Amino acid sequence: MRYPMIAVALVSSGALAVAGCGGSSKKSASSPASTPAPAPTTTSAAPPAAGAASLTIGETEYKLTPSQGNAKAGSVTITAKNSGAIVHSLEVQGNGVTQKTGNIQAGSSATLKVNLKPGTYQMFCPIDGHRALGMKGTIVVK
Ligand SMILES: [Cu+2]
Structure with a gap:
């Protein structure tokens, strides 16, 4: 046997005024200071030396432009710009230095x-084989 529940919720005594009171809810907003992990690249924090220089090498199939770059001794920032249609990369070797960028997608660039x-x-x-196809050059440092 069920009776329909007629909830007469009218407050008998007073009129229901506009309940405009929002209440003061106090929340402790403690933002967790989670810093994103840095990229797993080994960044050698070398301050810009006096002889610092930068060099931009364009990469296309299958050559480097310019194929000979010049730089001053010290910290050199090489920007490899892939203006080609496929993935490239740039490696620098010599005098005990071997460093390379990761893969550079077409249209992107990377710095070294x-x-x-x-x-x-x-x-x-x-x-793969790009060096033999002509993607090579030299950097002369003085
Ligand atoms: Cu390549």
């Missing part, structure tokens, strides 16, 4: 920070 002493360095695209 190298500390170079005076001398001649090889630069090339380390991706």
Whole structure:
């Protein structure tokens, strides 16, 4: 046996005024200071030396432009710009230095920070056979 529950919720005594009171809810807003983990690249925090220089190398199929770069000894920032249609990369070798960028998608660029002493360095695209196809050059550091 069920009776329909007629909930007469009218407050008998007073009129229901506009309940405009929102109440003061006090929340302790403690934001967790979670910093995103840095990228797993080894960043050698070398301050910009006096002889710092930057170099931009364009990469296309299958060459580097310019194929010979010049830089001053010290910290050199090399920007490899992939203007080609496929993935490239850039590696710098010489005088004990071997450093390379990761894969650079077509249309993207990557930077490589190298500390170079005076001398001649090889630069090339380390991706399958690209070096042999012509993606190579030299960097002369003075
Ligand atoms: Cu390549």
